[in-house]
Structures are given as C-alpha cells and as structure tokens.
Amino acid sequence: MTGGWAAHLVAAPVLLPLAAAAVMLLLGERRRTARAAIAVVATVLGLALAIGLLARVDGTGDAAAFKVYLPGNWPVPFGIVLVVDRLSALMLVLAGLVGLASLLYSLARWDRAGVQFHPLLQLQLMGLNGAFLTGDLFNLFVFFEVLLAASYGLLLHGGGGARVRAGLHYIAINLFASLLFLIGVALLYGVTGTLNMADMAQKLAQVPDTDRGLLHAGAAILAVAFPAKAAIWPLNFWLPAAYAAASTPVAALFAILTKVGVYAILRLWTLCFPATAGASALFGNDALVWGGVLTLGMGAVGMMASQHLGRLAAFSILASSGTVIAAIGFDHQALTAGGLFYMASSTLAACALFLLVELMDRARQSEVDAPSAVPVQRHLPRFIDGEPPQDVNLDDEEVALIGRAIPRSLAFLGLAFMACTPVVAGLPPLSGFVGKLAMLSALLAMPPDPLAPPRAPLALFAMLLVSGLLAAIALTRAGIRHFWSPSDRQPPRVRIFESLPIALLLGACVAMVAAGEPALRYMNATAAALHDPGRYIAAVSAARPLPPPAKVVQGGPR
Template sequence: MTFTGFLLERLMPHLILAPIALPLLTAGLMLLLREERQRTKVTLNITSTLLGLVVAVLLLVQAKDPNLPGSLGVYLPGNWPAPFGIVLTIDRLSAMMLVLCSTVALATVLFSAARWHRAGVHFHPLFQFQLMGLAGAFLTADLFNLFVFFEIMLAASYGLLLHGSGRPRVSAGLHYIAINLAASSLFLIGVSMLYGITGTLNMADLAQSIAGIAPADRGLLHAAAAILAVAFLIKAAVWPLNFWLVPAYSAATAPVGALFALMTKVGVYSVLRLWTLLFGAEAGDSAQFGSQWLIGGGLLTMAFGAIGMLGSQRLGHIAGFAAILSSGTLLAAVGFGQNLLTGGLLYYLLSSTLAVSALFLLTDLIDRWRNDGSNLAPYEQTDDAPFLSADLMPTEGMNLDDKEEALIGQVIPAAAAFLGLAFIACTLIIAGLPPLPGFVGKFAMVHALLNPLGLGASSGFQLGAAGWTLVALLVASGLLALVALTRAGIRHFWAAHDRSAPKLLVLEGLPIALLLSACAALAWQAGAVMRYTQATADALHAPAGYVRAVMTADPVPNPPTKPAAAPGGSLP
C-alpha cells in the first residue's frame, strides 16, 4: 500500500469531523491575530472555506455508495455507543447540504474580500463560527447537539448581522436577536418534554421509541413535537412568524445576506429530517402528525412571499421575500410526506438557495451603481485594483444624438452587461422559467402531484384541495416573482439614468458567476442530480437503514495492553 493510500485509509473514517473541526480551528487561529492583519485573515478564511468545499465534495462522492442507502457513516466522537454518547452521521441529505453550504460560503467570502470584510471587526472568525454551526446542524444525530450547533450558528449570526454598524442594522438586529432567543427557548422546552416522555434525545432512538409510546402520553408527545416544530418553523420563516426576516436580511451587508439565505434552509432541513424520522409510516398512531399544519403554513408562506415580492420596490426586500417564497414552497411540499415529491423539492432547494444568494450579492452592486455612481468606496479606488470593465463606448464615426451619444451600435459596458445578464438569470431561476433549474424543480414537484400513483399511494389516493392549491401557487408565485423582478430590472437597467458605467472588482463578479455557474450545472446535469435527490428522498422516507446504522455503530476497541513483566524480567 502506498503512503497516500495508507494516509487516506487512516483519515477517511475521521473525515466526517472535518466540516466542524476545520472552521473551529480556523476561527481560533484568526482570533489570535491582530485586527490589522486583514490580508492574512482573508487568506485563511478563503483557504479554509475552499478546503471545506473539497471535504464536502468528498463526503458527497462517498454518500453515493449504493451499498450504504441509509447512512454513509457514523462517527462517535466520545467513543460511546448510541444513544449514550454524541453521534455524528453523514448520509445523502447531510452531504448534499454540506456541499450547498460550502458553495454559498465560498462565494460570499470571496465577495466580502473585495470591500465588506473591512466594515467592522472580527468578520472572519464570526464567518467561520457560522460555518461550524451550519455544518454541525447538518451532521449531528441527536437533538441536544442540534441545539448546541443552532446556538453557535445564531451567536455568530448576531455579530455578522451587526457587521458594518448603522442604525438600520442595529434596529433589525435587535428584532432578529429577540425572535431567535424566543425560538431557542421553545427549542429547549420541546427537547425537555421529549426527553421526559421517551428518555432519549438521539434521533434514531427516538424513531424507535415513538410507536411504543403509551396512549396516555401520546398527546403530550404531540405537544412536545409541536413546540419543537415552532422553533424550527421560526427559523424556516413560516408565516406569520417571518416578520423579522426581510428587515434583517435586507439590512445586513450583501455577503451576510447571501449567507443568511442558508439559514432558512436549516429550519427546513430540521423539519424534513425529524418529521420523516419520527412521524413516518412506522410511527403508529403518530404517523403523519402535523402534515396538514406543514402544508397549510407552507401555502400561506408561499402566498405571503409572492405578494411581498410584488409589493416591494427595493431589491433587498425583493430578495428577502424570495427567500420566504422558497422556504414556503419547501415546507408545503414536505407536508405531503411522499418520496417523489420530496425528490423534487430537494432539487428545488438547491437551485432556489443558489439563486437567492446570488440575488443578494447583485443587490449590493446594483444599488451602489444606481444610488451614487461612485461604484467603490474611496479607499478602494486604487490604480492597481483589477476591474471587470471600463467605459467601452467609442463614438468616432457614429451617428450621434443631441448629447453626442451614439444613436445605434452603442456598446454596452461589460460590467453593466454582466449585471444585467446575472439579474436575468436570477429572475428566470426564481420565477421557475425554462431552461434553468428553477423550472426543473417546480416541474418535478408538479409532475409528482399530478401523478399520485407515482408517489407510491394507493389507487384511492386523491390529490385534494391542498394538492391543487400547491400546484396553483407554484405557477402563480412564479408569475408574481417574474413580474416583480422584471419591473425591478426595467427600473434599474432599462430606464435612462445619468450615471457612469459600473466598475466592478473581479472579486465582486466572480462569486456571482460561481453561484450562477452552479445553477447552470444543475440544469445541465439535471438527470444525475434528480437521481441523487430521489435516492435521498427514498432513504428519508424509509429511515430503517439510518436508524440501524446509528444504533449498531460500535465504539473503536481499545488497543490490547501487554501483560506486566514479573520481577526478574520474566512473564508470570
């Protein structure tokens, strides 16, 4: 065996720990550096985030192993078996979420390196702590540690939201902190009640315990699950508990807003993970508990997000309502509890998150270009700064108007063209128009809803009013989003404005291109991605493999000890 093979064999079992340990160590190292060492911190942040993406891709590749349908691997950090010790698990869903998180994180840290990271202190350590909390929430297999990673994630988000100071950020930050503290309290109450009823907080052990709950305790079990669900739904921005999102996300700096687009998906992930584990077909009398509430709340959230987009004038608010619309679509689809529909919603989750994150980054560039035309802060207008474009409008030999501007053949500045094309791409994805992945995800969900036998339902299954309402809202919300974004595009790009051509740093254009290229890759490889998301959905709705892998994971045995030598040097 080569040295590389030996090293991989030794390291691969511990790779599941890397998405948590890597940002933790990076953040700790950056806290030891003085705030003036910004260039070093930027380099460390980008390098660590890029390594995190590489690790996530490696885990995703391993998660496609057909011999491990339920769970790729189980890691016992304390070397105690479940349900007594801490357990980390990696399966298709968590690996997919890690890749999505790392992709958005890499784009946002590159964008922040252009200017925003200098707007306040400790941006880079907070960014890494945020990634640690997100990764831990996706990997943990017990509710207590899910709460711990939620709090790490939220504590870092408080500092990131206030990054850059200013009264709007402070005001929105106070509301954001208050609602999340309330959600954390509900989380603790729900977890405590579940532990009192079942005697465990391990997710797999909970899944085994639900069916055997005494009838007298089942009402209390449902109350505990409902309280816990409210905490997750607040984070998922369900209506009417989403009043905080648009002011907070639009007040945050552009890279923070783009990273926060992942935060609502953590709430959706938690609902999907726990609901399919605890209240699937194996849950006895508790099977499908809360499904109607999920569907109803999701449908109302979709309507609220679409109307909010239509009624907003500011791009930041439109992006915030787009995040709400995406979250509502996912929650409504989760509530049906059908595997084909879940496969479609997972594909939609990927495309909508990438598009909303890109829209948040675009909002900063477009608003800066529209409002002041200066394009860059004074301290960033240096002679050696690499720009995406300059004013490329030759007029010699052309027909000119009264302002001595070209009547025909006028060259569009490269940066303006880039912003416009990127905005069009975001519009098509969020609205769900072909050929981009927003359309593929919505089409997959509509196809699943209109073909109920394909969902594995019985021949007597009826789509019902809720199903038809979801189909109608998928189409109507896309139309409203298209109108809202088209109107904003006309105002910002088509209407005449006396302003100079935009000047964009490469570090500002590259992250947006990265996110939109990932969306293009989703459309190009739609078949392969849909097969992956469908296999993920099938494993979620048949959680026996996940439960078995967690509950049968054995601790690593201690190395054998040599017997002590007897006096005189001989063995006894």
C-alpha cells in the same frame, strides 16, 4: 464505525472552521491579510470535504449511504453521534458554496467594515455544518446556538441604526424560538428517555397511549420553534427587515440560514412521524402543507410589493422555504425530491441575488452622483453625410444605438441578473424550472390520499404557478428600473472579488441543469431514504465504538 483516517473526515467539517476561527483570533485584529488567507483556505477545504463526503455516500450504493461517526467513542445512544447521509451531504455542499461566495465578496471591502468578521463567519459555518451532521437533538440545539450567536455579530457587522433595530428583532425571535426548542426537547426526552434521534424514532412506537399527548405536545412545540427559524408564516415577520438591513456578504450567507430550520423539520418529521408511525402517523402534516402554501403566497406577494431589491431578495427566501415545507408535508417521495432540487437551486440563486443588490444599487448611485454639467462621453458611429440610415434604431435623444458599446461591468450585472431571474421565478431554462417542473409533475401524478389535507395538491399546484408569475413580474420590473431606463450614467466599478462569487453561484445553477439527470437521481435517492427511516435508524444503531488500543508491556502487547 470503521477505523482508518478516512472515518474521521465526518467530523472535519465541524473541526476545520473551529480551528480556523481559533487561529485567527490568536493572530489578532491587525493581521488582516493573514486572517483573510486562513479564512479562504479553510472555506475552500471545507467545501472540498463536503463534496468528497457527498461523493462518498452517493457512490457506495444504498446499503452504505450512511456514514456514522462516534466522536467520544461511546456506544449509541449514550454519546454524541455524527451522521452523513445524502441529505446532510447536500446541505454541507450548499453551506460551503454559499459560505465561499460570501467570503470572497467580503474581501473587496466588507471584511474591513468591522472587527472579527472572518472568525464569526467560520463559527457560522461550524454551526451550520454541525447542525447538518448531528444525530442528537440536544447537540442540534447546541449547534443552533453556535450559528445563531455568530449570526448576531454578523448581522450587526458594519454598524448603523437600521442594522441595530433589525438585529434586536432578529435576536428576540430567535431567543424565543430557542426557549421553545429546549421545552420541546425536554418533553420528548421525558417521554422517550433518549435524545438520539434514531433511538427516539425507534422508541416512539413503544410510547403508551397515556403519554401520547405529551409526545404530541413536545412535537408541536418543536413545530413552532423550527418554523420560526425557517421563517414559516406567521412567524416570518422578522426576516425581510433583517436580511435587507444586513451587509451584502452577510445577507448572502443568511440565504442558507433559514434552510437549517427546513432541514430540522425534514429530518425529524420524516424520521419520527412517518406513515408507519401508527397513532402518530404524519402528525402535523396539515400545518406543514398549509403553512408552506401560505408562506409561498406571502413571499410572492412580498416580492411584488417590494420597491427595494434587497427586500425583494429577502421575500424570495420566504417563497423558497414555503415551497419546500409544503412539499415535505405531503409525505410523497417524488414531490420531496423535486422540493430538494428546488431548495438547492433557489438557495444558490438567492445568495447571488443578494450579492447583486449592492452592485446594482451602486450602478444607480453612479447615475445620481454624476455631475449634470459634465456630459458622459459617447463613442458614436460615423455615417455617410452625418445622417443615420432610416432603418437604424435611435434612442430618445435621436442618437443611433448601433455601434454603441456596453460597459463590461454593466454587461456583467445585466447578464447575472437575467440569469438569477428565471432561477428564482422557476422559469426555463435554468435549474429553478427543473425543480418546479418535478414538483408539478409529482402533484399531477399523486394518487388520492386520505391522510393528505383535502384540496392541498391543487392549492400547491396553483400557488407554484402563481408565485412564479409574480416573481417573474417583480424581478422584470426591478431589471427594467435598473438597466432599461435611459440615462447617462457612469459604469460602476466592479472588482474581481465581487464578480467571481456571483459567477460561481450562477455556474453552480447552470451545472445543475447540465447534470439534471444525475442531480434528480440523487434527489430521488435522498427522498427515498428520508421516507424509509428504518435505514437511518439501522445505520445509527449498528455503529460500534472502536476497541481500545492494546496495552504495550514488556514482552509484547497484552
């Protein structure tokens, strides 16, 4: 670990939201404006830090694409280790974007629906950032519990029976998964004698055959805990109800929550069970591939069956997680790179879709609540002799469509939904298509592998196409129901804090297409580092504590 103030920036994504939450709690509940201002400043700074760390690990070349920080200044593997590489930096940026969008949206009204919204959101970001940065299994558990504890309060934000019921299920399944997490960590610690992930991966080759069963048992228990948090089939029954019941900004923030489980699987599986791990090579890859394919299929069918846009958005989260998990299980660099690109774009699009749910429901509600006795004023075009020409389109009431203005709020909602649809479904020309195309190309070019599950490439290839078609149908049907049906509706009121975060997220998706080549190059470099775990192990093992400061005595330092 090198010295200088820049070295301490690795810990800043954890410390900044923690400090912001502490200050807001000290201010009390009545100073809402000050707390909101602190939350915005802290979240914007956190996103800027994440982008700076991403640029730092990507701009230094492969040899120095790992930044290792020892918070307690203890040597590896005895102390806490924070590691920034391309994968963790990518996840930090995603968490920052989703967190900022959710926060801005909440400022319109949701942050006043209950107490402690802003401190809980900052603690949620702290847990997310810590989980992405930690290089220690036990501290991964600690940060998991921090973000889950904050999510319990956020899920119940706003009150209501539906949120309480969904929250009880959500808490129960996550407590069960946390118990399994602890048991799995205890077994791995008993076999390897370490909790540092890099040190554990290094010692797995030295595990005697008599203890190999315990090693695999610990890994299998973690393979139940992490998929439960990542909402992989059949452990995902809790997600649609919980996400659909949550308040709008909380549901949008939860779009990144399942990706923590996906990240943990990706990190630990590629680190501990690569193709070079001997008797433990690619342990559990069949479960990852087929579990991911089934989750993708369930998510696509759930989207088709959903009548409420909130549940449709929740099932799109399942489809996204299943796609990435299935891609991971093949242990193929190009496929992993495409999966990472798709994960980034689908997470941003799902967050935007959750934010659109309330606004689109508000537009329909304005139609329901409008008094039938008060007709909506129309600004109709004037024609010669009062009759429109024969070639002018008419609506169902034989009123000319030409010249009729679309309200700005409805136009914004329609265009935003039209942008979300191709990203979620993986259709051109936006970023979801780029990610799916990269995965499909990798599957077609994949050579036969005896370690890969039989017929799995064909199954994933077909499921990617079918799920995209089903998602497009479901989203198009929802768009027709909300925007196409003829009605005299009052345009909904959309505040700037509600439209700005949606534009921010969709702008990020557009930017991923505009910068498609460097973005794919970044994902390929990330996948290459993941599938060569020796680089991560070497970087962490080479970290050294800083020497203690020299003692100053009379006559100079001693």
